[in-house]
Amino acid sequence: MIRLSDLQVAALCSLLLLAGCSGSSEPTSRTDLEREFQSEFGIAPSSRITQIRCRIVRVGDSWGKRMLFTLDEATLQRIVSNGFSVATTEELSRPWGSHWRQDLNEQNPNAPSWWLTPGTNQIRVYYREPSRKDFGGSYIYIWVNGNANTAYSKSAAWN
Secondary structure, three states: OOOOOHHHHHHHHHHHHHHHOEEEEOOOOHHHHHHHHHHHHOOOOOOOOOOEEEEEEEEOOEEEEEEEEEOOHHHHHHHHOOOOEEOOHHHHHOHHHOHHHHHHHOOOOOOOOOOOOOOOOOOEEEEEOOOOOOOOEEEEEEEEEOOOOEEEEEEEEEO
């Protein structure tokens, strides 16, 4: 019979808990993608939004969601009118000032292959920080690639 010390049992339980609370998903059905869009932005996507992609990553008590969708200005304006701010050139030039700004310039190993970072390109960015009241820290941002007629959204929350 193998006997484990209290420390070994605690370490094993922690490892199992962390493994059970992590993972990723990438919905593919239009119904699931519309549900994620509604969950993220509080409105259903218009019929003019022909493409939606989504990836959700959970690790412990934090999560992140990336979305890509066809740009529809009317829908975008409905979304950003719900407490978003327009990022200024000064804010974008200081990425160290906030989590969402750092994320605009960094490649992340959890990002899906379809995710792009805008880097130093001239872009429109909308953000809300904090974005959730049920987590200690959170943000959401949307950057618009007008040339490709797409919008990219990233949200994250952690305790």
